[in-house]
Amino acid sequence: MIAGLTFRVGQVDETLSSRGITHLLEHLVLHGRGLTDYHYNGSTGAIATSFTTQGGEDDIVAFLDGVCAALHDPPLDRLETERSILRAEANGRSSGVNEMLPLWRYGARDYGLVSYGELGLPRLTPDDVRRWAETWFTRQNAVLWVAGNRLPEGLRLPLRNGVRRPVPAPSSALPATPAYFLGDEGAVVFDGIMRRSVTGGVLAGIVERELFRSLRQEDGNSYTASAFYDSRGDGFATVTAFADVAPGKPDAVLGGFIDVLARLKVGRIEQADLDAVRAKGEDALDGVTVAVGMLPGHALNLLTGQPVLSAEEIRTELRAVTLADVHAAFLEVYGTGLLQVPDGHSADWAGYVAAPTTSERAVDGRRFGDLVVGPEGVSLRHGERSATVVFKECAICLAFPDGGRQLIGHDSITVRIEPTLQSVPPDALRQIDAALAPVTVWLPARDPSAIPQAASPAGASSGQDKPTTGRVVGATVAFVLAVVVLCCGGVWTWVVADNSDPANDVAFDAVSGTINAVLYAAGLVLLGVGAWLLRGRSRKEVSRT
Known part of the structure; x- marks a missing residue:
């Protein structure tokens, strides 16, 4: 027998300053289960948290009774231990292919929180955890599902009374779509929002086939090309497409990816393609274990007020999907699209607008270098641009004992304050801390090497990233050519000096002198190009994280 207890609470219900509280509570609840002869697990997702087990009826009763008891009275003496375990778990967790898109689409709240780590763990108190359990893990906010012939005898589920909690309304950090932003060099990712339907799953399958055929089979510039469909819980869903990038092929993959979307x-x-995807979907609905596998999804649909369809109802809807339905669904997805392009590239040429990396306005106040501290917030100025975090719209303030602060606004715009760089006086820092106390997370002291220092007089490393691999290669080539050219100049000088006419042919000397000057000038230019390449590309002074 398999059973699960699913609650309508997840990462999207947290705030950035409490990020990780649901996962922490899940760990505390399961601690008391210890080692058993039956399988059990807990999971914290974007919109739901589940406790599942497989075993005999007595095992299931014992497990679920224990879960409910721990939700009534969490073992808060384990708080520090489980906090440490979560940090270790995070260190070993790999990022998803669309890790950054929620942040850029929604900002640093609700659905954008899944892009962030569990930054709130250090500040969570026993009272915070207890209130979270009392608010969200209630009878009215839960669904029990069981795969078996009957409900286990003696199952009671003594949960608190509460209310059903709807998913939050999604925020937006994108003024216009389709939009793009810069990601790493190894992937191109796209997602878009559409109304939830069986057609969305079909569309994801077709997009995957198109990308795989174009980028891997025909061009050979990607190894993995995939797409998937994921319900958001509010009647809408996200369709995401991904392709990795072969070394040295970011232009080709980006162009091919955009061509697929354009088609x-x-x-x-x-x-x-429609027939193949539809057939694959129908095959997945066959088999005796399908009904069991659909139970967690049914529970989530009940919790979020979405339709609960049987395998046969889904099969009927699959067969009714037409090419026109798929095209209409893609237009909906494309119109809300967000594209992650490799660093150093853009998608303006394809009709995408750059997602904002700066704020529309700056605050007024006292200025400390490029930092402005005012009564309503802070701004980091860079010429005509600025990054601004208004105090009342600050999602989190990460604070270090040395005075360093990192403020992240609801729109995910970040302002970093470093007293070593901006000469922020103690009273200004106290003003910021007082305004942001409710969302401040104090972190351990940083290693001295991690604290930014003022630029050296030459300023060679200030505000710059390490040069990319391409720049290193280019610089190496420039230096080699410079050596060759300068050596040629030296050889020419030696030849002229040793073999020129003793009568000092003026015409010959003029020609040889010109050649010599050109060679030395070319060598010096190549040395300059190599040095410039090694300086690295300029870092964005203000940006979203």
């Missing part, structure tokens, strides 16, 4: 936009969708 789908104009309705170039093959009936054969």
Whole structure:
């Protein structure tokens, strides 16, 4: 027998300054289960938290009774231990292919929180955890599901009374779509929002086939090309597409990826692809274990007020999907699209607008270098641009004992304050700390090497990143060519000096002198190019994290 207890609470219900509280409570609840002869697990997702087990009826009763008891009275003496375990778990967790897109789409709240680590763990208190359990883990906010012939005898589920909690309304950090932002060099990722339907799953399958065929089979510039469909819990869903980038091929993969999206936009969708995806979907609905596998999804649909469809109802809807349905769904996805492009590239040429990396305005106040501290917030100025975090819209303030502060606004715009760079006086820092006390997370002292220092007089390393691999290669080539050219100049000088006419042919000397000057000048230019490349590309002074 398999059973699960699913609650309508997850990462999207937290705040950035309490990020990790649901996962922490889940760990505390399961601690008391210890070692058993039956399988059990807990999971904290974006919109739901589940406790599942497999075993005999007595095992299931014991497990679920224990879960409910721990939710009534969490073992808060384990708080520090479980906090440490969560940090270790985070260190070993790999990032998802679309890790950054929620942050850029939604900002640093609700659905954007899944892009952030569990930054709130250090500040969570026993009272915080207890209130979280009392608010969210209640009878009215839970669904029990069981795969078996009957409910286990003696199951009671003594949960608190409460209310059903709807998913939050999604925020937005994108003024216009389709938009793009710069990611790392190893991937191109796209997502878009559409109304939830069976057609969305079909669309994801077709996008995956198109990307795989174009980027891997035909061009050979990607190894993995995939797409998936994920319900958001509010009647809408996200369709995400991903392709990795072969070394040295970011331009080709980005161009090929955008070409695939452009073909789908104009309705170039093959009936054969639709038939193949539909057949694959129907095959997945066959088998005796399908009904069991659908139970967790049914529980989530009940919690979020979404339709609960049987396998046969889904099969019927699959068979009814047409090419026109798929095209209409893609237009909806594309119109809300967000594209992650490799660093150093853009998508303006394809009709995408750059997602904002700066704020629309700056606050007024006292200025300390490029930092402005005012009564309503702080701004980091860089020429005509600025990054601003208004105090009342600050999602979190990460604070270090040395005076360093990192403020992240609801729109995910970040302002970093470093007294070693900006000469912020103690009273200004106290003003910031007083305004942001409710969302401040105090972190351990940093290693001295991690504290930014003022630029050296030459300023060679100030405000710059390490040079990219391409720049290092280019600099190496420039230096080698410079050596060759300068050596040629030296050889030419030696030849002229040793073999020129003793009568000092003026015409010959003029020509040889010109050649010599050109060679030395070219060598010096190449040395300059190499040095410039090694300086690295300029870092954005103000940006979203």
